[in-house]
Amino acid sequence: MTPAERARQIDKQEFETECKAARDRAIAYANHCRQREQQRVQAWIGVTKNVVNKVNQLQFSDRAHRHTVNGESKTLVEWANVLSITPKALLRRRRRLGSMEAAVAFQPAGRWAKRPAPGVSSNFAPSKGTGAGSTAQETPKITFLAKA
Structure with missing residues (x-):
């Protein structure tokens, strides 16, 4: 070559x-x-497979786990019922605020705050009716004084 x-x-x-x-x-x-x-x-x-599975696992373990706040132990669902919010909202609140104590103690402000109805005192006991409705119907004989 x-x-x-x-x-x-x-x-x-x-x-x-x-x-x-x-x-x-x-x-x-x-x-x-x-x-x-x-x-x-x-x-x-x-759609991210790992994140979805991780979130679902967190939710299931959180729902089964008991959280103690001020000496009271309840599950996530029970705390959500006490606060009148959904368990998902409580989870979001806990992640945002960092602890379950802070999430339970949190008082929302602004448009999401639940305000009492105007003119209603929060410590006023609920009424049981006027009292006249049932009594007036049960008394068949009503007498009136004649004018003198």
Whole structure:
């Protein structure tokens, strides 16, 4: 083999190696872009498998776990019933405020605050009726004084 043929053969082998490396880099880059695009679309749709499973596991364990606040132990659902909110809202409140004590003690302000009806005192006992309705119907004989 002449030196020129040897040089051509070496060039050919180097070219094939470089082409294979370039092709491998292009395929790896295309796979990376495809995965990044899938993650972007899943985040846009709101479907991320790991996060959904983690949230569901947290909710199930939180619902079974008893939380003690001011000496009272209750489950998440029981605390939500006491506060008249949904368990999901209590979970969000706990994550935002950092502890169950803070979530239970939290008093919402602004448009979400539950205000008492105007003119109603909070310590006024609920009425049992006027008292006249049942008594007036049970007395069949009513007498009136005649004018003198």
